[in-house]
Amino acid sequence: MCNSAAAAAIRRPRILIRAARAGLAGYHRDRDLRRLLRTGRLAPGAALARLIAEERELEHRRRGGEATYALARHVAILTALIAEARNHPPASQPASPTPKGLACLEHTP
Secondary structure, X not given: OOOXXXXXXXXXXXXXXXXXXXXXXXXXHHHHHHHHHOOOOOOHHHHHHHHXXXXXXXXXXXXXXXXXXXXXXXXXXXXXXXXXXXHOOOOOOOOOOOOOOOOXXXXXX
16 A cells, blocks of 8 residues: 555556665665755655645656656656655554555556
8 A cells, every 4th residue: 555645646657666775775865855855854745745735746857758857867766756655654654564565656558
């Protein structure tokens, strides 16, 4: 189950999701969020909101075939988005002791 309705609505090509899953093992919140969002420490909800906005922009560029699209950044943002959604559930929902795959991010055929 996904921790954010916005993250749950994300549908991306299978290869992007698989690459993001592979990156989860090396994800380190403090280091990676600072680099990806170009900011200091963020509250979990704020980080998730910024990651969702950044991912939407990257998806728009990908679909439009824009020269400014950066595949590596898209994968890194998706990895951070998945990790943040897993590690910071809403206050009304307790954290799962064993995160389940990428049920919150689906791939498109």
